[in-house]
Amino acid sequence: xxxxxxxxxxxxxxxxxxxxxxxxxxxxxxxxxxxxxxxxxxxxxxxxxxxxxxxxxxxxxxxxxxxxxxxxxxxxxxxxxxxxxxxxxxxxxxxxxxxxxxxxxxxxxxxxxxxxxxxxxxxxxxxxxxxxxxxxxxxxxxxxxxxxxxxxxxxxxxxxxxxxxxxxxxxxxxxxxxxxxxxxxxxxxxxxxxxxxxxxxxxxxxxxxxxxxxxxxxxxxxxxxxxxxxxxxxxxxxxxxxxxxxxxxxxxxxxxxxxxxxxxxxxxxxxxxxxxxxxxxxxxxxxxxxxxxxxxxxxxxxxxxxxxxxxxxxxxxxx
Numbered sequence: 147x148x149x150x151x152x153x154x155x156x157x158x159x160x161x162x163x164x165x166x167x168x169x170x171x172x173x174x175x176x177x178x179x180x181x182x183x184x185x186x187x188x189x190x191x192x193x194x195x196x197x198x199x200x201x202x203x204x205x206x207x208x209x210x211x212x213x214x215x216x217x218x219x220x221x222x223x224x225x226x227x228x229x230x231x232x233x234x235x236x237x238x239x240x241x242x243x244x245x246x247x248x249x250x251x252x253x254x255x256x257x258x259x260x261x262x263x264x265x266x267x268x269x270x271x272x273x274x275x276x277x278x279x280x281x282x283x284x285x286x287x288x289x290x291x292x293x294x295x296x297x298x299x300x301x302x303x304x305x306x307x308x309x310x311x312x313x314x315x316x317x318x319x320x321x322x323x324x325x326x327x328x329x330x331x332x333x334x335x336x337x338x339x340x341x342x343x344x345x346x347x348x349x350x351x352x353x354x355x356x357x358x359x360x361x362x363x364x365x366x367x368x369x370x371x372x373x374x375x376x377x378x379x380x381x382x383x384x385x386x387x388x389x390x391x392x393x394x395x396x397x398x399x400x401x402x403x404x405x406x407x408x409x410x411x412x413x414x415x416x417x418x419x420x421x422x423x424x425x426x427x428x429x430x431x432x433x434x435x436x437x438x439x440x441x442x443x444x445x446x447x448x449x450x451x452x453x454x455x456x457x458x459x460x461x462x463x464x465x
Contacts, residue, residue: 156224157231162292177292180221187214187285211282215265218285222258226250254291261285294435302394313386317354320383324350324376331369354380402434406441410448419449 150158159172190207193199200207229235229249230242240248249255264281290296303310325346332340339362340346349362353376364373409430413423431441 153228154231157228160221160225160228181289181292183214183217184285184288187211188283191282211265215262218258218262222255222262225255225258254288257284257287257290261288298395298398298435302391302398305398306390306394309390310387313390316386317383320379321347321350321354324354324379327372328364328369328376331366331372332364335365335369350376353377355384356380402436403440403444406431406434406436407444407448410445414448419445 158170159176161173162177190210193203194207226246226249230245232245232249235245235248250259260281261284264278268278290300322343325343328349329340329343329346332346340349352359352362353373356377364370406427410427413419413427419427427441427445431438
């Protein structure tokens with residue numbers, strides 16, 4: 147990496163360590179320091195809401211926030227500058243400006259910008275402190291760049307966005323029908339609570355979600371029966387999003403296992419695995435976020451099948 151241009155070096159350090167080749171310790175060090183800084187910012191933001199701590203350590207916390215914003219700003223500018231080194235877009239027929247603009251409009255780049263924007267806006271605009279604190283919490287979203295689990299969740303949500311939207315649309319429609327029904331059943335007995343359909347929407351929401359706070363309840367016999375039916379319907383309907391996400395998670399994990407299996411099959415095309423093959427397989431396993439024992443079992447089973455049902459040896463492990 148020492149012979150690379152500065153921009154390429156910066157890109158390889160800034161991208162998550164798991165996407166780099168083994169041995170690139172500057173990338174791992176940078177990731178670790180940035181994660182610690184993000185978590186420290188979240189803790190500092192919470193401590194600022196404690197009156198005694200804010201009174202005693204307010205100046206120190208303010209200096210820490212300024213220092214953090216400076217680091218995040220340098221990180222953001224550097225990411226925009228070196229994003230053109232991304233192998234996926236480096237050879238695209240786009241100008242450097244368009245490549246950088248495309249990166250700046252990506253979700254994680256927008257999160258990076260929002261993480262520092264409140265600080266600079268506060269210099270020129272008198273913003274509510276509560277709004278600033280909420281926006282500062284977006285710094286926690288930056289952790290998604292370094293978490294495979296969050297990336298997998300985002301991929302699942304993106305893949306199932308249309309299905310989830312359809313399920314949520316059905317829930318909104320049912321909630322509207324529930325609010326309308328309870329309005330006509332309870333409006334005469336409880337006009338202060340069910341005097342309009344918008345007022346009844348709160349009851350419909352907590353009933354369909356089976357929370358049932360108890361602050362708003364029907365008192366008429368028909369209202370109680372209707373409320374019970376809505377509750378049972380809510381149990382069924384609110385299981386839809388959970389089932390969709392669960393099945394999508396399972397499908398994504400299956401796809402990753404099959405990709406890993408295909409990679410091992412390709413590596414074993416010559417009949418054996420070299421040390422370089424094992425190293426490459428281990429790197430792919432980390433990128434796919436597969437359990438090490440599960441990956442070793444896949445390697446052993448495929449080698450066992452290729453060797454004509456011979457016993458797998460200890461040399462077949464990935465570690």
